[in-house]
Amino acid sequence: MTxxxxxxxxxxxRRFGAEDKRFVTMPKxxxxxxxxxxxxxxxxLDVWVVLDPAAEDAPRVxxxxxxxxxxxxxxxxxxxxxxxxxxxxxxxxxxxxxxxEPDAVLLMPADLPLIRIHTLRAVxxxxxxxxxxxxxxxxxxxxxxxxxxxxxxxxMTLDGDGGARxxxxxxxxxxxxxxVDDEGIYRDGDTPELMAATLARLDPPDDSGCGQ
Numbered sequence: 001m002t003x004x005x006x007x008x009x010x011x012x013x014r015r016f017g018a019e020d021k022r023f024v025t026m027p028k029x030x031x032x033x034x035x036x037x038x039x040x041x042x043x044x045l046d047v048w049v050v051l052d053p054a055a056e057d058a059p060r061v062x063x064x065x066x067x068x069x070x071x072x073x074x075x076x077x078x079x080x081x082x083x084x085x086x087x088x089x090x091x092x093x094x095x096x097x098x099x100x101e102p103d104a105v106l107l108m109p110a111d112l113p114l115i116r117i118h119t120l121r122a123v124x125x126x127x128x129x130x131x132x133x134x135x136x137x138x139x140x141x142x143x144x145x146x147x148x149x150x151x152x153x154x155x156m157t158l159d160g161d162g163g164a165r166x167x168x169x170x171x172x173x174x175x176x177x178x179x180v181d182d183e184g185i186y187r188d189g190d191t192p193e194l195m196a197a198t199l200a201r202l203d204p205p206d207d208s209g210c211g212q
Contacts, residue, residue, distance in 0.1 A: 001100065001102045002045065003105065003106060003127060003146075004045065004048055004106070005040045005046065005048070005124075006049075006070075006083075006087070006090065006106065006108075007033070007036055007037065007048070007049045007050065007109075008050050008082050008108065008110060009022050009051060009061075009110035010050055010051050010052040010072060010076070010079075011052060011075070011082075020057070021110075021195065022061070022110050022111070023064070024199075026113065027199055027202055031064065032113055033049070033110050034065070034066060035113070036112070037049070040120060041067070043117045043118075043120035043124065048068050048069065048090065050082050050083075051069050051070070051071055051075065052071070052075035052082075053071035053075070054075075054076055055075075055076075058071070070085070070086050071085075072089070077159060078161025078162070079109070080159055080161060081158065081161075083155055083163070084158040084159060087105060087152055091152055091156070101149055103128055103129040103148060104124075104128065104131075104133075104146045104147060104149060105147055105152070106123060106124060107143065107144055107145050107164065108145070111188040111189060111195075112185070112188055113184070113187075113188075113199055113202070114183060114184030116184055118182075119135060119182040122135070122180060123178060126146065128148055129150055130148050130150045130174060132147055132148065132167070132174050133146040135177075135178045135182070136185075137179075137180055137182055137185050137186065138183075140183075140186045141177075141185075141186070142185025142186035143185055143186075144185075151167055151171065154170070
């Protein structure tokens, strides 16, 4: 079964100002979130986007997506709540529609413009039902993180803005480190200036997700 990739895009960064970081213009003119969706698809993953149903711009955002989306009810509480809601809805979908669940789900935020397709493929290939796979580039860890099906129930109990770090920390024996040559696993942009500096590192500049 094809593994799902959940792109966590429930909120706009306050530090980014008036512009919506999820749709920042990439070097060739395309918006960031649709580019990440394309990369996930090219990596052979089932891509889903997690959104906040209470956000005023939710209708506008969904119109720009080329993949299914999930409205996480408590997404406004933070990243952990987005994960909990997204994984819960995803599990409901697979149990009801597919009649079975995939071995793992990949999670990543929607602000990683440098992430490469081969990294997404590599994390998916290393995923298993009883492991947590996290990529490393040098001494830095990043995304996407693949959580085996064994850990979905714990992900569904998360709340607030702490992400899924607590689940990872509770299961050291299940952790698998995957070394990748891709600084895109951790380089994001919390401010317009940092995002511009990150986008400048694209080589060649390409918003379509053609990194190999």
